Amino acid sequence: MPNLRLVDDPSSDIYSKINRYASCNNEILIWGETGVGKSHCAKLIHKRSSRSVAPFIEINCSSIPPGLVESELFGHEKGAFTGAVRKHAGYIKRANSGTLFLDEVNDLPIEVQGHLLHFLESKSIHSVGSDSDDSIDCRIIAATNQCLETLIKQKLFRADLYYRLNVLPLSIPPLREREKEILPLAMDFLAELGGQHMQFSEASKEQLTKHQWPGNIRELKNVVCRATILATNDIIEPEHLMLANAASLGACSKNTESAQSIERCIRANRYNLAATARALNISRPTLYRLIKKHNIVLDPS
Template identity: 40%
Template sequence: MMNTENRTMRIAVVDDDPEQRGLLRKALEEAGYEILEGGDGQEAIDLARTSNLDGMVLDVRMPGVDGLQALKTIKSEHPEVVVTLLTAFIDLRDAVAAMKTGASDYLEKPVDLDELTIAMDEALGVCRDETGDTDDEDLAIPRGVIAQSPSTLHAFRLAHRVAASDANILVYGESGTGKEIVARYIHEKSPRKEGPLVTLNCAAFPENLIESILFGHEKGSFTGADSRRQGSFEEASSGTLFLDEIGEMPLALQPKLLRVLEDRRIRRIGGTKDIEVDVRVIAATNRELEKEVEEGRFREDLYYRFNVIAIPLPPLRERREDILLLADRFIGEQGTGDKRFSPAAQRALLNHDWPGNVRELRNVSIRASLMSRGNLILPEDLPESLQSMADSPEPTGGSEKPESMEEIQKQAILKALEETGGNKTQAAQLLKISRRNLIYKLRSYGL
């Protein structure tokens, strides 16, 4: 990647969180940029003055000189430097002020690494080959996972890219979408793969037990503590701790968990000494944690500590192209012969909304395989709630009424593609975005 001076373009990544810096650095280096790092606003200013930068990725909220102050100084002294701002706390007034000061873009944390690369490419005028094949390694899917939908492939590509780091990761999606599978995949692709993967379901234990399970206890620290016990953090030493259903973590325990994430030290219940822990933490939730924060049920600082990288998993109803593949796989695992779903039974499966997601599909498939008398699974072999769906036409699209900004964007993209006969270049012009950005959105939304 060369600029007009025939050298590799140089970008500074400035963020007070070293884990976040490392992730951003890796993504931009993979895109061909030379990367420098800084930890606060003053370092950003110094880098702009001394390093002949082409661009900068700058966090807004940092101690001392913040990102907006640094932006103002940098653009006054070096207006040619392209600056993209990052923030976990979107404020419309700050965004407007930043754009007026000269920021090229304003991205919300957790940053989608593909979106960041696209933003920097566009701001710096970089063109890439959009028709090249994707590296097979980037499309790696864990053994046993069946997926064709772009949204699921996107989730695993993101998981693959962040596996090598030690950054905290939040996997979110409805129950049954495969959050633990993603956590296991990240662990197996990470430098910690030889260490343990310890899983703790935060919803499975009462509040008076979960602290001991997480952090351990000393002998005699409470009634029934007959011996010293290591907690999950110590058990996961040199490996990964997967905290499932993190949204169920008791509010009173959240400050202690935050301290461990910040200091990498724990103290057992009844203990007097801190113990260093070398653990990578992945959390998962089926709740809207932003809403939990707003309603006072989840700490804001803990939310942002976990939300360095967020991996969304789509519900099964949004990736219907995977339904029959998964169903066939599930009946094949039963070893009940060469069974298959009839066309009518397939229609029933495709028409169901699957509120229980892949877990529900597995149960339905196994039941149907056991209930069928021959090799062909018929609608009457399915649960009664699905049988009537065999006579309905297969679903052809999404909701008629968008329920979120993502749905609104999806509908706008589909409308633009329809009006341009599927021409992506013309559709991008109609939407007033770049063709590359359109392609990214198509992949992200599974369109």
């Protein structure tokens, strides 16, 4: 991912905090909507810290089955449980001397939160089935897109863990609040995707800056990727962006109803009509009607 412009702007608060946070070893809690670049910020802090030569390990807490979280984080001994055929070093131990980034930390089971708190306070871990503790020097950076204070009230997140992680808070604003970054980032993605020779029309630029970007930077990259596929020449037009809130892409839009636009979108979505309808921001019955109206021939497969 191209650098977030706000973290490379010396005048920005984010730039200042990243550099200051990189110079110490305290825990960091990053908050931001999905797709704003929390992982990128965590990597920058690690890269600019004295731990940069040691491992940076990133895990998404929501992707680990609840029953395996403790073993994955803290490790286990051979024979600790059914299926434990060999000793396993957990993520914390593998990040020794480096940084462990816990994305979506709000999804950690409540009992595992207690074990994580113990590690933060003692800097030692007790792997499943072990008779002793191992001292570990690992910095924790956690991230969430949820309001942890609300989860605390709902008894879903430990207040003591929250206060322990929130020593150095970092809030990443959504892309819709960083309008000046949108076009430079879009151009960065265009170059990254091999479209250096392509450019956005003025109408496309206007749509890019006016879009609300609920998916933030991740959504922007996907939109640019799709546009490079749909564009038939070096100019990316609004219909290639297929932004849901663009006037030219509503259900009654002339561009959306053109046979060429529909066929390109069908191909881009590999003939998945449900995905095509979502991309065009129309219902499937409407898509079927347009296919019939324009006599669009679908791939036989």
